[in-house]
Amino acid sequence: MTDFPAFPPGFVFGAATASYQIEGAAREDGRGPSIWDTYSHTPGLVAGGDTGDVACDHYHRYPQDVALLRDLGVDSYRFSIAWPRIVPDGSGPVNPKGLDFYSRLVDELLAAGIEPAATLYHWDLPQALEDRGGWRVRATAERFAEYTAAVAAHLSDRVPRWITLNEPWCSAFLGYSIGRHAPGAREGRGALAAAHHLLVGHGLAVRELRAAGVREVGITLNLDRNLPATGSAADLAAVVRADTQHNLVWTEPLLAGRYPDTEEDTWGELITGQDFRRDGDLELISQPLDFLGVNYYRPIVVADAPLREADPALRTATDNRYAETRLPGVRHTAMDWPVAPDTFTDLLVSLKRQYGRALPPVHITENGSAENDAVSADGAVHDDDRVAYLRDHLAALRAAMDAGVDVRGYYVWSLLDNFEWAFGYDRRFGIVRVDYDTQRRTPKDSYHWYRKMIAAQPGRG
Numbered sequence: 026m027t028d029f030p031a032f033p034p035g036f037v038f039g040a041a042t043a044s045y046q047i048e049g050a051a052r053e054d055g056r057g058p059s060i061w062d063t064y065s066h067t068p069g070l071v072a073g074g075d076t077g078d079v080a081c082d083h084y085h086r087y088p089q090d091v092a093l094l095r096d097l098g099v100d101s102y103r104f105s106i107a108w109p110r111i112v113p114d115g116s117g118p119v120n121p122k123g124l125d126f127y128s129r130l131v132d133e134l135l136a137a138g139i140e141p142a143a144t145l146y147h148w149d150l151p152q153a154l155e156d157r158g159g160w161r162v163r164a165t166a167e168r169f170a171e172y173t174a175a176v177a178a179h180l181s182d183r184v185p186r187w188i189t190l191n192e193p194w195c196s197a198f199l200g201y202s203i204g205r206h207a208p209g210a211r212e213g214r215g216a217l218a219a220a221h222h223l224l225v226g227h228g229l230a231v232r233e234l235r236a237a238g239v240r241e242v243g244i245t246l247n248l249d250r251n252l253p254a255t256g257s258a259a260d261l262a263a264v265v266r267a268d269t270q271h272n273l274v275w276t277e278p279l280l281a282g283r284y285p286d287t288e289e290d291t292w293g294e295l296i297t298g299q300d301f302r303r304d305g306d307l308e309l310i311s312q313p314l315d316f317l318g319v320n321y322y323r324p325i326v327v328a329d330a331p332l333r334e335a336d337p338a339l340r341t342a343t344d345n346r347y348a349e350t351r352l353p354g355v356r357h358t359a360m361d362w363p364v365a366p367d368t369f370t371d372l373l374v375s376l377k378r379q380y381g382r383a384l385p386p387v388h389i390t391e392n393g394s395a396e397n398d399a400v401s402a403d404g405a406v407h408d409d410d411r412v413a414y415l416r417d418h419l420a421a422l423r424a425a426m427d428a429g430v431d432v433r434g435y436y437v438w439s440l441l442d443n444f445e446w447a448f449g450y451d452r453r454f455g456i457v458r459v460d461y462d463t464q465r466r467t468p469k470d471s472y473h474w475y476r477k478m479i480a481a482q483p484g485r486g
């Protein structure tokens with residue numbers, strides 16, 4: 026086929042998942058509870074009352090899932106390690122059975138010729154640490170470093186690529202300000218403290234991974250392309266506040282070693298006089314990285330809006346005087362997210378323009394779409410919309426590379442349909458369908474398309 030975008034030799038194609046979304050076995054082999062167990066078991070918080078207790082039962086079926094990856098022909102598999110399997114109480118003894126599961130998974134991947142890429146934190150904080158303040162307190166970052174050291178001691182010889190945190194925006198702001206993710210809090214300074222302590226935890230984990238001698242260390246951010254609803258000065262100023270909350274709060278400390286100069290305008294009294302930052306933190310946070318992981322799904326359209334809560338003591342950290350509006354004239358996915366691949370190119374090109382040589386090579390660590398797909402009479406899943414989404418976003422990625430952005434890899438989200446957080450099992454992002462009653466896996470048309478695309482790359486197949 027000639028209509029597949031061609032990527033340079035050595036470009037990494039992969040697929041991604043996360044522990045709580047696929048593993049199940051929530052109470053097995055000494056795993057402790059995480060904030061997502063608590064959140065999903067609280068009535069009314071997750072659609073359909075769904076939990077990750079069983080999920081895709083990947084904990085028991087991982088050999089079958091690795092075989093799906095092998096047949097897909099991917100170079101790399103991005104998975105996450107469940108902290109509460111390794112340190113069930115958040116601090117104290119390490120659970121050998123937890124380490125053993127990931128050790129077996131890694132060996133299975135290596136035997137299939139697939140490079141493991143491990144994420145240390147994809148949101149499943151041990152509940153015991155939340156009970157002691159969670160990411161609001163600095164001690165959690167220190168516990169994260171200890172957990173990282175324990176994992177690295179076991180896996181650093183076989184896992185070349187490491188990601189400290191997945192999408193800290195979601196941990197800090199969906200978790201502690203909007204309350205739509207675990208632990209479900211709606212706070213102002215608590216959420217800003219969480220954002221800072223996540224970055225400190227990242228910095229401490231980078232040190233541990235370097236000490237263990239791993240090949241590549243990075244962090245994954247969900248950077249957003251914020252578009253103004255109109256060309257008015259007020260909407261353009263709202264975009265700056267949205268950029269600060271979504272992007273600059275991470276990229277400025279990580280890549281430039283400074284806090285955003287727009288933070289006072291964005292957070293006002295919530296950020297002034299805060300006491301959670303310490304001397305030396307910026308040096309820790311801005312240690313050089315081997316790559317930046319970027320997750321990208323959709324643009325956000327931003328309009329100016331009044332403060333929802335005038336009293337700073339009651340205000341949340343995401344009340345930044347803007348509102349999200351709809352992007353007209355484009356298809357929306359089952360998440361109701363607009364499909365606009367050109368914004369993916371724009372995001373990457375503007376990131377390069379902003380940070381220049383300070384921007385490390387990029388890996389797209391997630392990209393994909395949720396669609397209302399179903400099994401047809403012929404037994405297949407004809408997910409044409411997902412195929413189009415992937416095709417157009419890979420072409421948009423290629424365009425960013427042609428414009429000078431150094432991108433080294435792309436991981437489709439997700440290998441499997443899985444537990445989509447507050448949406449439960451209702452939203453399907455997999456290129457493989459999972460029947461949750463039987464745990465049967467059915468590769469969708471998008472799986473076959475991705476396999477052909479990889480095989481058609483110059484010098485392969």
Ligand code: FCB
Pocket residue numbers: 043046191192195247320391438445446454
């Ligand atoms: C990202 C998450 C991932 C998945 C996708 C759809 O924000 O990292 O776990 O939920 O969105």
